[in-house]
Amino acid sequence: MSIVTLDPTTGFGSGEEFPLAPRPESLKGQVLGVVANGLGDSEAMFDAIAAALTDADGLAGVCKVVKHSVAVPPQPEQWAELLAHATVAVTGFGGCGSCSTRSMRDALDLEAAGIPAVCVVHSALEPAVRAMARLVGADEYPVIVIDYPHNPTAVWTKEESAMLAAQVLDAVRLRLTR
Amino acid sequence: MSFVSDTHSFDSFEDALEGQFELGVTDGLPVVPPTPERVAAMLAAGDIAGETILGEVPTRDVVVTAEKVAINAVMAGCLPEYFPVVLAAVRAFLQPLANAHSTTATLAGAAHAVIVNGPIRHDIGVHGGQACFGPGFRPNATIGRALRLVIRNVCRTVPGVLDRASFSWPLRYSFCFAEDEEATAWTPLHVKLGYEREQSVVTIQSIMRLFQVTEFAPESEEILTTAYEVARHMGLQRDEWAGDGRSVVLVIGPEHYRRLVADGWTKESIADWMYPRLVADTAGKFDQKVTLASPDNIWIVTAGGPGIAQSWWFIPHLATPTHELILR
Numbered sequence: 001m002s003i004v005t006l007d008p009t010t011g012f013g014s015g016e017e018f019p020l021a022p023r024p025e026s027l028k029g030q031v032l033g034v035v036a037n038g039l040g041d042s043e044a045m046f047d048a049i050a051a052a053l054t055d056a057d058g059l060a061g062v063c064k065v066v067k068h069s070v071a072v073p074p075q076p077e078q079w080a081e082l083l084a085h086a087t088v089a090v091t092g093f094g095g096c097g098s099c100s101t102r103s104m105r106d107a108l109d110l111e112a113a114g115i116p117a118v119c120v121v122h123s124a125l126e127p128a129v130r131a132m133a134r135l136v137g138a139d140e141y142p143v144i145v146i147d148y149p150h151n152p153t154a155v156w157t158k159e160e161s162a163m164l165a166a167q168v169l170d171a172v173r174l175r176l177t178r
Numbered sequence: 179m180s181f182v183s184d185t186h187s188f189d190s191f192e193d194a195l196e197g198q199f200e201l202g203v204t205d206g207l208p209v210v211p212p213t214p215e216r217v218a219a220m221l222a223a224g225d226i227a228g229e230t231i232l233g234e235v236p237t238r239d240v241v242v243t244a245e246k247v248a249i250n251a252v253m254a255g256c257l258p259e260y261f262p263v264v265l266a267a268v269r270a271f272l273q274p275l276a277n278a279h280s281t282t283a284t285l286a287g288a289a290h291a292v293i294v295n296g297p298i299r300h301d302i303g304v305h306g307g308q309a310c311f312g313p314g315f316r317p318n319a320t321i322g323r324a325l326r327l328v329i330r331n332v333c334r335t336v337p338g339v340l341d342r343a344s345f346s347w348p349l350r351y352s353f354c355f356a357e358d359e360e361a362t363a364w365t366p367l368h369v370k371l372g373y374e375r376e377q378s379v380v381t382i383q384s385i386m387r388l389f390q391v392t393e394f395a396p397e398s399e400e401i402l403t404t405a406y407e408v409a410r411h412m413g414l415q416r417d418e419w420a421g422d423g424r425s426v427v428l429v430i431g432p433e434h435y436r437r438l439v440a441d442g443w444t445k446e447s448i449a450d451w452m453y454p455r456l457v458a459d460t461a462g463k464f465d466q467k468v469t470l471a472s473p474d475n476i477w478i479v480t481a482g483g484p485g486i487a488q489s490w491w492f493i494p495h496l497a498t499p500t501h502e503l504i505l506r
Contacts, residue, residue, distance in 0.1 A: 003194040005211045007184040008203050008249040008331040010240055069419030069496050071280035073237070097342025098283035098496075105237050128283070131339045135239055153285070 012131075018108070018138035021116045023178035024088065027057035030176075033086025033115065034064035035074060035106045040154025041161050042093035045120075048165030049090065049172060057173065061085070071098030073106065086115055088176040094121030094129055094143075095152040104129040104143070108136050118175035120144045120168060122152040144171045179218040181228060181245055198253070203331050205323070205351055209253035220248035223258030224265050225506070232265065233272025235333050237279040238340065242272060246332045247324070254324035254352075259302050260317055264324045266380040266502040267292045267354075271325060275423060277497035281384040282335040287343030288495035289385045290329075291427070292322050292354035293479060295368035296378030298504055299356040306356030308483025311490075322354030349385065357479045362435050364445050367479050371501055378504040383427045383477075387412060387493040393434070394487045398441040401434050401487070402448060406455045406468075409491050413466025422471035423498035426456075429490045431482035449473040468493075 024030055032053060034046045043066065050062040063085040065078035074082065082089065091107045094100030103119050110117035121129050123145050133141040146164055150156065156164070186201065188194035194211035198204050210216070221228055221244060228245030235242070244265065251264045271290065272278055281288045294304045305315040313319060335341045343350075359366040368379035389411065393404035405428065417424060428448075430438070438448065453476060456468040470476065477499060482488065 001190060003188045003191060003211060003213060005186050005188065005194055005198070005213055006181055006217055006245075006249045007186060007201070008212060008246060008253060008327065010242075010246065010332050010334065012334065067419070069277075069280065069417050071237075071283065071496065072277065072419045097285045097340075098280040100342070101283050101340060102237055102279060125342065127338065128340060128342050131334075132238075135334075 012134060016137045018136050018141070021111045021114045023116045023176060026177055027053055027059055027088065027173060029058065029060045030087045031061040031063055031085050032059050033082045033089030033110070034062060035082065035089060035091040035103070036064060036066045037070045037093065037099045037103055038066050039070050039093050039095050039099050040151070041156040042095065042154040044158060044161035045093065045165045046090065048162050049169060052165060052169055053173070070096065071102040073102070082110070082115070083113055089115050089117040090120060090172055091117060092120035093154050094119055094125050095154045097125065097128060100125035101128050101132045104132040108133065108138055108141065116176050118142065118144055118172060120146065122150070123147045124152040142175055144168050144175065179214070179221070181214060181217065183245060183249060205326060205330060210255050212249040212252040216252045217245070217248045219258045220251050220256070220261045221245070224248070224261040226265065232269050235272070235278045238334055240333050242268060242328065242332050247328055250327040250331055251324040254327050255316070255320040256324050260321050262504050262506040263294060263298060263302070263304070263321050263380060266504040267321065267325050267382060268328055270380055270382040270500040270502040273500040275420065275498040276382055276384065276500045277420065277495070278333060281495045281497050282329050282333060283340050283342050284495060285342050285344045286386055286495065287346040287350065289347050289349035289353055290325065291383045291385055291492055292325060293367065293381040293383065294354065294356045294378070295359065295366050295381070296504065297376060298378035298506070304354070304356040306358035306481045310355040310481050311353070318354045319352050322352030326350055326352060349388070355481055358481050361432060361480045362439050364480060367477060368501070370445065373503065379501055380504060381499055381501040383492050383499040384495040384497040385492045386495040389491040389493065391489040391491065392487060396437060398438045398443055401437060402452060405489060406452050409456055409468050409493065410466055411464050413460060414468045414470070414493060416469040417496050420496055420498050424470070424494055425475040425477050425499050426468065426470065426494065427477045427479060427492035427499065429479045429481050429492070431488045432484045433487040434489050435480055445478040448478060449476040452476055
């Protein structure tokens with residue numbers, strides 16, 4: 001006796017290639033959007049990244065938004081502010097399950113809006129953000145990974161945040177330019 | 179009836195049963211093979227077309243249709259007459275303030291309580307009495323499981339992929355119970371939420387922490403004191419996005435409500451008494467502020483059986499409780 005069953009899933013992946021936003025030659029004159037989710041002490045790291053890129057690369061400005069919860073999209077007014085001002089962007093910190101995947105989605109949404117972006121995540125959550133990237137067909141979308149011994153949930157000292165900013169700076173520069 | 183879902187063919191019932199494991203669509207327990215006939219019966223009982231959209235999880239590009247929910251309800255072991263409750267539970271879960279992405283991808287492994295009010299409790303046998311949080315009651319077990327299978331299969335919350343829970347939780351297999359509305363003269367939860375007593379309603383509360391309140395003292399104020407002290411053990415921080423609707427649920431068991439009712443307490447007076455004590459400033463590592471906007475954010479439900487003097491707190495994840503009318 002043959003039995004037919006219906007598939008209960010919605011499947012995975014759009015099947016279409018996800019186009020990345022065109023990258024500028026350098027960060028000079030660009031406005032860095034920072035989409036911070038407020039996880040732990042990670043905001044300090046993003047502030048340090050923005051300050052360092054302003055000094056070293058000649059950013060024209062920084063447009064930072066701190067989301068109202070760790071794993072939700074930016075508020076509509078925050079999103080409008082980003083679209084109005086940011087020309088490149090960094091999102092994160094991807095150190096918890098829902099916030100890492102949402103931060104990845106923030107980066108992908110920025111890319112779809114024409115703003116080159118990169119998400120900073122912890123190695124513990126890399127499989128999660130990879131799954132989020134696969135959802136939209138951006139399987140190979142690069143992320144910047146922070147590893148142990150640094151705490152995934154960004155319970156960091158002030159010095160640690162500054163050190164991590166310095167550690168990822170080159171990668172941020174690389175991912176946001178061509 | 180036609181379906182848009184992909185199909186899988188098996189040579190026998192046993193193959194179909196095992197095949198669901200191979201497809202990776204179970205919660206680790208066997209499921210009822212979702213044949214087209216069973217799914218059609220489910221949709222008919224819900225009086226709903228398969229293509230009807232119940233809600234979305236925008237972060238994941240997920241659109242949840244009645245067809246997919248019916249398939250998962252069959253797999254969970256629901257009888258067709260349970261399906262209106264499942265539909266309402268899924269709709270409530272997909273309301274934006276229930277924060278479906280966050281509450282299911284979290285490292286913390288939040289669960290969801292499905293609380294049923296109104297006459298449908300008796301019509302289909304959703305249990306709110308002795309042992310109602312645990313196994314042994316088909317409507318409780320399968321309605322709660324259907325929601326979890328929808329979360330897994332439709333909303334893509336697979337462990338190791340978008341389910342990032344560090345430990346996860348037994349409550350994530352299934353957690354559904356009814357309010358024991360007849361146990362006291364207190365106002366049932368759904369009536370407090372603005373529904374008519376004759377209406378049937380599902381309430382969904384995310385659960386970050388489940389705290390047991392055991393207090394054998396006969397004095398009602400001692401019971402309430404222990405309750406708020408337990409809730410303050412880890413506190414609750416404000417979440418700007420969830421806002422003023424974020425609430426805690428206190429499920430009061432019969433040994434406690436017997437004493438409370440005898441001393442004239444109501445749900446309203448309990449919440450009024452408890453609120454300033456919950457929101458008092460943090461005084462220590464295990465005496466932390468439970469940030470709530472008002473006494474209305476203390477949702478009280480009666481359930482459970484006689485014996486031990488026990489009640490339970492459901493402390494939320496980054497979400498507000500949501501509710502939906504059960505349509506039938």
